[in-house]
Amino acid sequence: MAIDVQSGPGGFAGEVRGADLERAGDFSAIHRAFLDHGVIVMRDCSLTPEAQIAFSRRFGPLMGRRPSTPDKVLMPGLPEIVILSNRKVNGETVGITDAGRYWHSDLCFEEKPNMATILHAVEVPPEGGDTLFADLQQAYETLPDTLKSRIDGKRAAHTFRKHYLEVMAAGSPRPPLTQEQFEALALNYHPIARTHPETGRKTLFVNPGHTTEIEGMDEAESQDVLDALFEHCLQPEFIYRHQWKAGDTVIWDNRRVMHNAEPYDMDRYTRHMHRSCIHGDKPY
C-alpha cells in the first residue's frame, strides 16, 4: 500500500495512511509529512512502548527523565515513556491526570526546547479530551505588517513560573515549591519569530502559557503586543482539533505548533496515553 497524506485546510495537520511506524523504510515519508504539516496523525497503530521508543529515536535523541517528573508516572523499566492517565491501580493513578490544559509548546522555556512530541492513545473517552493544535507558521506568514515590524528582531522570555503561579492561584492541589525551587525554574529568551532549522521557514514562537514579556519593551507595550499575537494565532483557520481514537499516534513539531489539551469527565471515563519527547536545538 502506498503512503498517502491527507491534510487539512492550509496544509496544516495531515493524516498519514499506509505507513508502518515500525518499518524503517517508511520513516523518511513520515518525517517528510511531519515537516510539511506540523502535526501528523496515524490511526490504528498497535504500538508497544518498546516500539514507540524505537520509532521516536529515528527523530533524534529522546528526552530523559526530568527532575520535576515523579517516578510513578514513568513507564516501569522504560523511563523515556511518560504516562498521561487517570487510570487507577490499587487506588493510585498511574499517570499525569491533567497535563497541558492550556496553550503551550513543550518545554519552550528551556534553552533547547523540545523538537517533537509523540503521543500514542491506548484508551480514550467517548467524549472530551480532544487536543487542539495551532499552526504558528501560517500565523507568522499572515501577520499584519504593523505587528510584524513590532516584533522584528525581538526576543521574548519563556518560563514555567507563569503557569505555576496561575495554577496555584486557581487552587491546584500540587505541593507548593519553596522560593529557591521557584527561582530555579528555567527562564530563557528566544526569538519571537524563529527560523525552522529543517524547513528554513519562519514561524512564531510564543504561547500564552509560558511567554511572559518581550525583551526591551515596557510592561504595557509588551503585554499589548503579546495579546495581539495570541489573538492572531488563535483564529479558527489556524487550529486543528484532534478527536482521539484508541490506537492513534499523533506527532507534532513543537518548533511551529502550540497545543492545548481539553478536559474530559474523569469520574466517568478513562484516558490513557503514552508520551515520548525528542530533544531540540536552541531557537534562532
Ligand SMILES: [Fe+2]
Ligand atoms: Fe504539552
